[in-house]
Amino acid sequence: MKGFIQELVRNKILFLMIAPALLFFIVFSYVPMVGVYYAFTRFSFDGGLFGGEFIGFKNFEFLFNSGVLWNLTKNTVLYNIAFIIISNILQLACAVFLSELPGKWFKKSTQSIMFLPFFVSFVLVGAFVFNLFSNAGVVNTVLTSLGFQPYDFYLHTAPWKYIIVFFHVWKGLGYGTVIYLAAIMSISDEYHEAAKIDGANIFKRIRHITLPLLVPTFILLILLSLGGILKGQFDLFYQIIGNNGMLYNSTDIIDTYVYRSLAVNFDIGMGTAAGLYQSLFGFVLIILVNYIIRKVQKDYALF
Amino acid sequence: MKIKMERATIVFNIIGYVLITILTLLCLLPFLLIVSGSFTPEIQIISKGFSLIPETFSLDAYKAAFSNPKQIFDGYKVTIFITVVGTAVGLFLTSMAGFVLSRKDFKYRDQLSFFIYFTTLFSGGLIPWYILITKHLDLKDSYMALIVPALLSAWNIILMKNFMKSIPDSIVESAKIDGAGEFTIYLKLILPLSGPGLATIGLFMALGYWNDWFMANLFITSESHYPLQFLLYKILASAAVLKTNVAGNLSPTFQPPAETLKMAAAVIATGPIVFLYPFVQRFFVKGLTIGAVKG
Numbered sequence: 001m002k003g004f005i006q007e008l009v010r011n012k013i014l015f016l017m018i019a020p021a022l023l024f025f026i027v028f029s030y031v032p033m034v035g036v037y038y039a040f041t042r043f044s045f046d047g048g049l050f051g052g053e054f055i056g057f058k059n060f061e062f063l064f065n066s067g068v069l070w071n072l073t074k075n076t077v078l079y080n081i082a083f084i085i086i087s088n089i090l091q092l093a094c095a096v097f098l099s100e101l102p103g104k105w106f107k108k109s110t111q112s113i114m115f116l117p118f119f120v121s122f123v124l125v126g127a128f129v130f131n132l133f134s135n136a137g138v139v140n141t142v143l144t145s146l147g148f149q150p151y152d153f154y155l156h157t158a159p160w161k162y163i164i165v166f167f168h169v170w171k172g173l174g175y176g177t178v179i180y181l182a183a184i185m186s187i188s189d190e191y192h193e194a195a196k197i198d199g200a201n202i203f204k205r206i207r208h209i210t211l212p213l214l215v216p217t218f219i220l221l222i223l224l225s226l227g228g229i230l231k232g233q234f235d236l237f238y239q240i241i242g243n244n245g246m247l248y249n250s251t252d253i254i255d256t257y258v259y260r261s262l263a264v265n266f267d268i269g270m271g272t273a274a275g276l277y278q279s280l281f282g283f284v285l286i287i288l289v290n291y292i293i294r295k296v297q298k299d300y301a302l303f
Numbered sequence: 304m305k306i307k308m309e310r311a312t313i314v315f316n317i318i319g320y321v322l323i324t325i326l327t328l329l330c331l332l333p334f335l336l337i338v339s340g341s342f343t344p345e346i347q348i349i350s351k352g353f354s355l356i357p358e359t360f361s362l363d364a365y366k367a368a369f370s371n372p373k374q375i376f377d378g379y380k381v382t383i384f385i386t387v388v389g390t391a392v393g394l395f396l397t398s399m400a401g402f403v404l405s406r407k408d409f410k411y412r413d414q415l416s417f418f419i420y421f422t423t424l425f426s427g428g429l430i431p432w433y434i435l436i437t438k439h440l441d442l443k444d445s446y447m448a449l450i451v452p453a454l455l456s457a458w459n460i461i462l463m464k465n466f467m468k469s470i471p472d473s474i475v476e477s478a479k480i481d482g483a484g485e486f487t488i489y490l491k492l493i494l495p496l497s498g499p500g501l502a503t504i505g506l507f508m509a510l511g512y513w514n515d516w517f518m519a520n521l522f523i524t525s526e527s528h529y530p531l532q533f534l535l536y537k538i539l540a541s542a543a544v545l546k547t548n549v550a551g552n553l554s555p556t557f558q559p560p561a562e563t564l565k566m567a568a569a570v571i572a573t574g575p576i577v578f579l580y581p582f583v584q585r586f587f588v589k590g591l592t593i594g595a596v597k598g
Contacts, residue, residue: 007410013485014403018415021400024455027440028432029422035431048438094326097319106320110327112584117330119580120573121514123536127569128333130539131340131353136562138336141352170330178588201311235517242540258429263521268430275428283425303420 039276043268052269059273068257069277073230076253076278079161080229083168084222090169091176092218096206098177099184115174125167126239133163157250164240164251168233176221183217184210220293220300227289230282234259254278334577340566341365348562364560364567375571378531381446385530386512389450394505396455398497401463402489407472416464423457433521448522449530453511459504466500467493502586513576535572539565 008015034049039059041052063069094114098107132138133153140150153159191209200208232253241251243264254274261271286302294301336355340348341364343357351358368375400419404412426432432452442448470493478488494501519533529537560567 004411011409011485014406014409017399017486017489018403020396021419021455021460022415024396025419025422025457028435028452029426032427032431032435033425035427035434038431038434090326094323097323101316101319101323106323110323112581113327114330115584115587116334116577116580119510119576119584121516121532121535123514123516123532123539124337124569124573126536127337127539127565131336131566132333136348136352138353138355141354144352170333173326173330201309202315203311239536255429262430262433268434272428272430275430279426279428286424303417 036272036276036279038268039273041269055269059269060277063270063273063277069274071249072252072254072257072274075250076232076255077229079164079232079253080225082165084225084229086165087169087172087176088218088222088225091173092180092214094173094177095180095184096210099181099210100202100206111174111177113174114177117171117173118175122235122239125171125236126242128167129163129240133159154244154246157247160241160247160251164236167240168236171236179221180214180217183214187213216297216300220297223289223293224302227286228282230254230278230285232256337566337569341563341570343563343566345560345563353562361563364563365571367560367564368567368571374526374534375531375568377527378529378534378572381449381528382513382531385446385449385515386509389454389512390505390509392450393454393459393508394501397459397463397504397508398467398494398501399489400455400460401467402493404460404464405467405470406475416461419457419460436522443522444524444528445522446528449515449518450512453515453518459507463497463500463504467497470496499586499589503589506583506586531572535568538568 037049038052040054040056042055042058044052098111101107130137134140135150135152135154137153139153144150187210191213192205195205195209232255234253234255237251237253237256238259241247241256243260254277258271258275258278261267261274265271290302336353339355339357340353342360342362343353344359344361344363347358403409404416404419406412436448436452437443442451474492474496475488478492483491514532515530516532516536519528519530520536523529523533
């Protein structure tokens with residue numbers, strides 16, 4: 001303790017400079033951790049944190065026994081797996097083609113356009129969905145003009161899974177491509193030159209040089225994403241599905257459930273319980289992923 | 304000298320051009336559809352629906368949107384305010400924290416780094432955070448609620464720290480010998496050398512504030528405090544009506560724009576960003592590439 005105070009006096013300017021950041025994380029991250037106590041209470045609106053009745057694991061029991069927790073976990077994990085696989089493969093493919101294709105102007109302009117979706121808000125994605133899939137949407141206009149019956153998207157659950165995955169991939173394509181392109185650019189030209197002299201064509205060079213050298217990046221990115229597999233992208237799901245209860249069964253994820261508990265059902269205890277479940281298992285997953293990365297490639301471990 | 308292309312290369316190029324072109328068009332298509340929708344007469348939406356190319360061209364939606372532009376201007380004002388203030392303050396605090404944590408002679412840097420990093424591993428969740436901000440900090444319906452809770456991110460501080468670590472120690476050491484204080488060293492020496500890092504992180508922060516609708520959705524109740532994206536969300540959800548001075552029944556064939564007005568609102572709220580995009584995009588790409596290579 002004496003050493004700490006000495007250090008505090010000696011480096012008081014440095015401590016002062018980092019103090020606002022520390023205060024921020026104490027207030028907005030550490031203090032709310034105390035609030036997970038709500039998960040074990042029957043929340044009372046005028047009682048404050050300790051005003052609600054303590055009910056132990058009742059909220060968790062309900063979430064578990066009603067099947068809600070299982071459905072939310074299943075949806076969150078399956079959507080994330082679909083996102084991770086499709087996004088990474090497409091991004092990798094784009095990066096490989098963009099690195100090898102001739103035509104500077106073509107590459108520059110297509111890369112810019114692919115990056116554009118990353119910059120716009122999810123509200124605009126909501127506008128796209130309205131424009132495409134509402135009853136007067138473009139898809140129905142095309143269907144009618146081809147002589148088909150119009151399709152009411154809001155009465156069917158099946159298409160929304162694909163719509164959600166599509167827009168997730170759509171939004172991240174440019175970003176991921178840039179990451180993979182950077183990894184490709186760091187591969188020395190000498191490998192390709194040597195292979196060319198040996199008569200290897202472009203497919204062989206990609207198969208035997210580019211792809212194997214990208215494997216570490218690919219695995220690292222996949223592992224990192226797997227660490228966050230219980231975290232849902234609230235913006236995406238909420239802007240596309242909104243409060244359309246018809247579609248919840250196949251589109252409700254933990255994050256949308258927690259949000260609804262807070263803003264629609266006012267079920268504070270239940271929502272906090274679902275959030276705590278997500279946080280705890282997410283924590284375990286990250287520790288696990290980090291352990292694996294440490295074993296495989298120590299330099300890339302998170303901590 | 305003309306080099307004859309291998310057959311494999313030709314096949315590869317054809318596949319590549321086709322795939323990249325299709326993906327690029329898919330990225331662009333929704334934007335084009337929105338723009339086209341906003342220029343379509345309302346009557347055509349009602350009878351036929353949205354289409355890629357409108358049969359007749361109409362400015363009604365824009366005329367209506369700008370007949371009473373106060374809402375949109377207010378939205379822009381709020382958004383510009385929170386983006387400028389949030390990014391400036393956030394960048395200042397992030398760079399100071401990054402500076403302290405990057406200093407190898409600072410004894411507690413590892414402990415404090417972990418104290419900040421831990422917040423990315425575990426959190427109390429949305430609801431305790433919400434109750435803290437509304438009940439205990441009493442920030443409901445204030446601009447502070449849009450700015451302060453999003454001010455700092457652990458990732459940005461770590462990125463900043465790694466960026467500043469690459470600046471040679473000798474600069475700090477020689478300045479200290481010359482008697483410069485820590486804050487002076489940060490302000491006069493380290494900040495000017497951190498340009499690319501500051502630009503990238505600042506742009507990410509600005510983008511976050513500019514595109515935010517979630518905080519407003521949680522904390523803002525009065526319509527005059529709506530940031531742009533949240534206003535757009537409310538208009539799209541038909542929960543707020545864009546106020547116009549267009550009277551109905553001007554002529555039997557005229558329909559006051561409603562669906563097309565939503566599209567026009569989307570264009571007005573997004574247009575400036577799309578125009579700014581070519582200028583800022585390279586900073587993102589540069590910053591991402593630096594971050595990616597450094598790991």
